[in-house]
Amino acid sequence: MFMIVPCRMTNQIFPLITILMPIRNEAVFIERGLQVILAQDYPRRRMEILIADGLSTDNTRQIIQDSSLSHPQLNIRILDNPSKIVPTGMNIALQQAKGEIIIRVDGHTVIAPDYVRQCVEALQRTNADNVGGKMNAVGSNPFGKAVALATSTPFGIGGGRFHYSDEEEWVDTVYMGAWPRQVFEKIGLFDEELVRDQDDEFNYRLRAAGGKILLSPAIKSEYMVRGSPSALWRQYYQYGFWKVRVLQKHPRQMSPRQFVPPAFVMALIGSAILALLPVTRPLSPVLPLLYLLANLSASVITSAKKGWKHLSYLPLIFAILHLGYGLGFLVGLVKFADRWSDRRGKVPDWPHEGATV
Numbered sequence: 001m002f003m004i005v006p007c008r009m010t011n012q013i014f015p016l017i018t019i020l021m022p023i024r025n026e027a028v029f030i031e032r033g034l035q036v037i038l039a040q041d042y043p044r045r046r047m048e049i050l051i052a053d054g055l056s057t058d059n060t061r062q063i064i065q066d067s068s069l070s071h072p073q074l075n076i077r078i079l080d081n082p083s084k085i086v087p088t089g090m091n092i093a094l095q096q097a098k099g100e101i102i103i104r105v106d107g108h109t110v111i112a113p114d115y116v117r118q119c120v121e122a123l124q125r126t127n128a129d130n131v132g133g134k135m136n137a138v139g140s141n142p143f144g145k146a147v148a149l150a151t152s153t154p155f156g157i158g159g160g161r162f163h164y165s166d167e168e169e170w171v172d173t174v175y176m177g178a179w180p181r182q183v184f185e186k187i188g189l190f191d192e193e194l195v196r197d198q199d200d201e202f203n204y205r206l207r208a209a210g211g212k213i214l215l216s217p218a219i220k221s222e223y224m225v226r227g228s229p230s231a232l233w234r235q236y237y238q239y240g241f242w243k244v245r246v247l248q249k250h251p252r253q254m255s256p257r258q259f260v261p262p263a264f265v266m267a268l269i270g271s272a273i274l275a276l277l278p279v280t281r282p283l284s285p286v287l288p289l290l291y292l293l294a295n296l297s298a299s300v301i302t303s304a305k306k307g308w309k310h311l312s313y314l315p316l317i318f319a320i321l322h323l324g325y326g327l328g329f330l331v332g333l334v335k336f337a338d339r340w341s342d343r344r345g346k347v348p349d350w351p352h353e354g355a356t357v
Contacts, residue, residue: 023060087191090190187206197245
């Protein structure tokens with residue numbers, strides 16, 4: 001948990017900040033999210049909050065409206081996001097944003113009291129084009145707590161530095177993000193086709209245009225992970241599925257580690273085929289057994305460091321991360337088989353036309 005501290009910033013020039021929140025049905029988390037924004041050690045008069053709501057069907061909007069009435073000093077506006085997905089919500093909010101610096105905050109995330117200030121200072125100190133911090137994953141139940149551990153390890157996630165690095169370094173992508181406004185004027189907005197992976201695609205375009213992305217340990221937040229096997233499976237299946245469109249649009253964006261899960265799933269399918277033939281049947285269990293050994297080893301090592309109570313969940317969670325992403329990628333290859341020549345997609349220019357308020 002983060003401690004709320006009094007504002008220590010005086011006699012400085014504060015750029016106007018726009019906080020963007022793309023959300024849908026976040027009644028459980030949104031009030032806490034707004035409270036930590038209220039607690040920021042950054043002048044409230046220099047912040048606006050634009051909440052792009054994907055037509056929530058719970059009482060998310062009522063909670064936001066109540067918070068706005070209770071804290072009139074906060075400039076909170078709700079914008080309709082009829083498409084209900086993150087990239088359209090981001091783009092709708094971006095075309096309404098007045099800030100010199102744009103900061104994204106997700107509904108499942110609790111930011112530290114100095115989050116806004118640290119983002120601004122990192123941008124100003126390094127001249128980066130995007131800054132973000134480590135994704136500090138937390139869970140609300142025993143399964144979720146084990147997910148938080150698994151997604152903070154190289155075995156679970158691979159080489160995504162923002163999942164586990166505690167060093168300030170230049171990286172390919174970061175969690176959420178904070179940008180100078182002119183970044184969007186230069187490279188356009190988010191790709192509205194990508195239900196998932198839109199941040200990876202945007203950050204690739206940013207780097208291709210000469211931009212720099214900084215991971216800073218001073219920028220702190222907590223991300224609430226999925227708390228059930230089915231929700232975790234859907235999340236990582238979608239990550240793999242939509243990664244195919246990123247590959248088709250930007251082949252150089254892909255790193256070798258991102259091909260490992262689909263290659264693994266294909267190898268498992270191959271092992272099943274080998275089991276059908278008497279001659280090759282003895283070879284069929286080799287790969288599954290090797291993976292089981294690696295999975296159990298990673299689970300034991302992680303549990304030994306963080307607590308043995310997680311050991312009963314970790315093997316299943318690691319398998320969901322790898323198989324969900326890998327199978328989603330393979331299905332995406334079939335689904336988008338005729339889209340290899342379509343690299344433009346649906347990236348709007350700045351300013352974005354047709355936003356609905």
